Amino acid sequence: MPEDLTLINQLKAHDERALSVLYDNYSAALYGVIIRMCRNETLAQDLLQETFIKIWQKCDSYDPAKGRFYTWAYRIARNTTLNSLRNRPDLIQNEDLSVYDNKEEEDGTPIDLTQLNGSLKKLESHHQEALELVYFKGLTHREAHKEMNVPLGTFKSYVRQALTQLRKSYELLLVVGIAIIERIL
Amino acid sequence: MKETHDIIESGILERYLLGELSKNEMASLERTLETDSELKSYFRQLELDMEKMAMENAVSPSGNVKQALFRQLEGDTDKKIIKIKPRRPSRSYTAIAASLAVLFLLSSFWLYQKMNGIQEDLRVVRDQNNLLLDENENLVKNYDETIKWLEELNNADTEKLIMKGNDLMPEARAISYVNHINKTVILNAAGLPELPSDKDYQLWADVEGEMIDMGVIPKESEMIVMTYIEDAESLNITIEPAGGNDHPTVSNLITSATIAP
Numbered sequence: 001m002p003e004d005l006t007l008i009n010q011l012k013a014h015d016e017r018a019l020s021v022l023y024d025n026y027s028a029a030l031y032g033v034i035i036r037m038c039r040n041e042t043l044a045q046d047l048l049q050e051t052f053i054k055i056w057q058k059c060d061s062y063d064p065a066k067g068r069f070y071t072w073a074y075r076i077a078r079n080t081t082l083n084s085l086r087n088r089p090d091l092i093q094n095e096d097l098s099v100y101d102n103k104e105e106e107d108g109t110p111i112d113l114t115q116l117n118g119s120l121k122k123l124e125s126h127h128q129e130a131l132e133l134v135y136f137k138g139l140t141h142r143e144a145h146k147e148m149n150v151p152l153g154t155f156k157s158y159v160r161q162a163l164t165q166l167r168k169s170y171e172l173l174l175v176v177g178i179a180i181i182e183r184i185l
Numbered sequence: 186m187k188e189t190h191d192i193i194e195s196g197i198l199e200r201y202l203l204g205e206l207s208k209n210e211m212a213s214l215e216r217t218l219e220t221d222s223e224l225k226s227y228f229r230q231l232e233l234d235m236e237k238m239a240m241e242n243a244v245s246p247s248g249n250v251k252q253a254l255f256r257q258l259e260g261d262t263d264k265k266i267i268k269i270k271p272r273r274p275s276r277s278y279t280a281i282a283a284s285l286a287v288l289f290l291l292s293s294f295w296l297y298q299k300m301n302g303i304q305e306d307l308r309v310v311r312d313q314n315n316l317l318l319d320e321n322e323n324l325v326k327n328y329d330e331t332i333k334w335l336e337e338l339n340n341a342d343t344e345k346l347i348m349k350g351n352d353l354m355p356e357a358r359a360i361s362y363v364n365h366i367n368k369t370v371i372l373n374a375a376g377l378p379e380l381p382s383d384k385d386y387q388l389w390a391d392v393e394g395e396m397i398d399m400g401v402i403p404k405e406s407e408m409i410v411m412t413y414i415e416d417a418e419s420l421n422i423t424i425e426p427a428g429g430n431d432h433p434t435v436s437n438l439i440t441s442a443t444i445a446p
Contacts, residue, residue, distance in 0.1 A: 016258060023251055028243035029236070035244055048246055049254045056258060066215055067202075068232045074239065075204035118241025135235065136242065140205045141196065156196035163199065166234050 008069060011059045019056055026070055027052070030077045036136040037081045047084055051077040078138050119169035127162035130155060189224050192217070198228050202235060334371070334408055342366040346420060346442040354378060354439040361420050363413075363444055370411040370420075374402050380424065387425045389433050390417035391441075401429035419443045 010018035030051060035044040054076050062072050115121070116136070120128055126148070133144040145155035192198065200206055201214050218225050337343060343364045350357030358376030363369075370388075377386055388399040388411050399411045402422070423430075424437040 016255065019258075020251075020255070023254070027251070028245045029239040031246040031250075032242045032244040033239060036242075045246060045250045048250050049257065052254050053257060066218070067228070068236065070236045070239070071202055071232050074235075078204055116242055118238065120238055120241065131238070134199070134203055135238070140203075141200055156199075159199055160194070160196055163231065163234060166238060167230070170234060170237060 005064060008059075008062070008064055011056075012062075014056075014059075019052065022055070022069070022073075023052060026073055029070065030073060033074065033136055033138075034077055034081050037078070037138045038085060043084065043088075047077070047081050050084075051080050054080060082138050119166055119173070122169060123162055123165050126158055127165060130158035131162045131166075134159060189221055189227075192221075192224060193227055198224075198231055202228070202231055337364070337367075337369065337371060338362055340364060340367070344445060346444065348420065348422065348440040348442045350440050351438070353437070357422075357439050359422060359440060361411075361442060363417075363420075368413040368415075370399065370413045372402065372409045372411050373407055374409060375407045377402070377422070380404070383427050384424050385427050385429055386422050386439075387429045387433065389421040389423060390414035391419040391421060392416050393418070396421065396433045396435075398429070398431070401425075417444055 007018050007021055011022060027048060031044065031048050034047050034051070035041065038044050038047065051073070055073055058076070062069065116128065116132060120131060123131070129148060130144065133139045133147055134141060137144075139147060141152060141155060141159070145152045148155060148158075150158070197206070197210075197214060201211065206214065218228060338345075343362050346361040346363065348357075348359040348361060349355075357378055360373040360376070362371040362373075372388060374386065380386065385404070386402040388402060389396040390399050391397075392414060393416070397414050397417075399414055399420070400409075402409060402411075419441055421433065421441045422439055423433045423435070424439060425434055
């Protein structure tokens with residue numbers, strides 16, 4: 001997704017319309033991370049709101065030259081959620097995920113938070129788990145390798161390999177997509 | 186570049202992206218990224234892949250969150266961040282304004298009702314005033330007439346004749362005022378009994394044995410100016426067919442009075 005610098009500049013100028021567009025673009029991706037980390041819908045909604053409040057308040061510190069807006073927003077969402085969970089240890093990842101299985105969304109589509117979607121699903125299970133732990137559960141590499149019971153170096157290679165596989169998968173999708181478009185044209 | 190390859194293999198970029206690095210580690214890596222375009226390019230790709238993965242695993246939050254977010258921002262904007270926007274009128278101001286509006290509406294309605302009432306009163310007073318004016322006009326007219334009669338009757342030259350009814354109509358009374366100087370005859374016929382509609386009283390003057398018509402006495406009149414006849418010796422009233430007669434019906438004479446010479 002290309003990023004619109006004008007939108008970022010409007011956000012920095014505290015234009016609420018820019019925040020609204022950014023919310024529409026990124027809230028679902030961020031909420032997907034937050035709710036997988038905290039597994040509590042009410043808390044996840046509060047944390048998503050808090051995340052966007054921080055985005056609004058700290059937008060001056062975001063430098064587009066250093067990275068994408070979503071990366072910056074992801075770090076805020078992750079830290080906000082981790083801080084909240086540290087203060088509420090009862091909510092840390094020891095709940096049964098199945099509680100949230102088949103949870104009805106507003107449009108009636110069930111969401112299964114135990115399942116990851118897209119290209120991630122096609123990865124080998126240890127690669128999938130490695131990315132899930134660091135990206136969707138907010139564990140650090142040091143925490144995650146213990147969780148997977150593998151040495152830190154091995155874990156790092158899992159993450160690297162997982163991302164490489166993901167990359168290939170997306171490239172393949174791109175090629176297939178271009179091929180389909182060419183066919184249509 | 187070996188260093189670039191080492192950095193990529195170390196997995197520090199992933200940890201940087203995830204936000205696991207300390208401030209010092211971050212600052213150091215950012216400096217390297219600024220100068221190493223290959224590394225930068227690799228990191229950009231990493232960002233795109235991670236973002237894509239996140240998008241594939243997105244979960245739509247309830248619409249309430251966005252509403253709550255912007256409500257909170259609106260509150261914060263007013264209180265803390267930018268005070269450019271004028272403060273929204275508080276609920277109490279709104280309530281006061283609403284109360285005043287209601288009060289104004291009620292008082293306007295009351296004044297309107299009151300004005301309608303006053304207009305009605307004014308109309309009644311005008312009508313009464315017109316009636317009084319009419320009455321006053323009548324009174325003035327009556328007064329003038331009375332004064333005229335009084336002047337006439339009080340005149341020293343006026344002779345008053347009491348005319349009493351004869352056997353034919355003993356209850357009849359009439360008073361004649363004769364003024365030879367002004368040559369006027371005024372008759373007060375209030376004492377004459379009512380006649381049927383086909384009959385009228387008629388006044389006659391006796392001049393050397395001949396009865397000369399002095400006029401029909403109108404019904405329901407009190408003071409009547411009659412025709413003055415020179416050298417009349419007496420005044421006579423007869424009952425005649427309605428409208429009067431050319432010659433008196435002497436058999437119907439009810440009263441007579443002699444005029445002093």
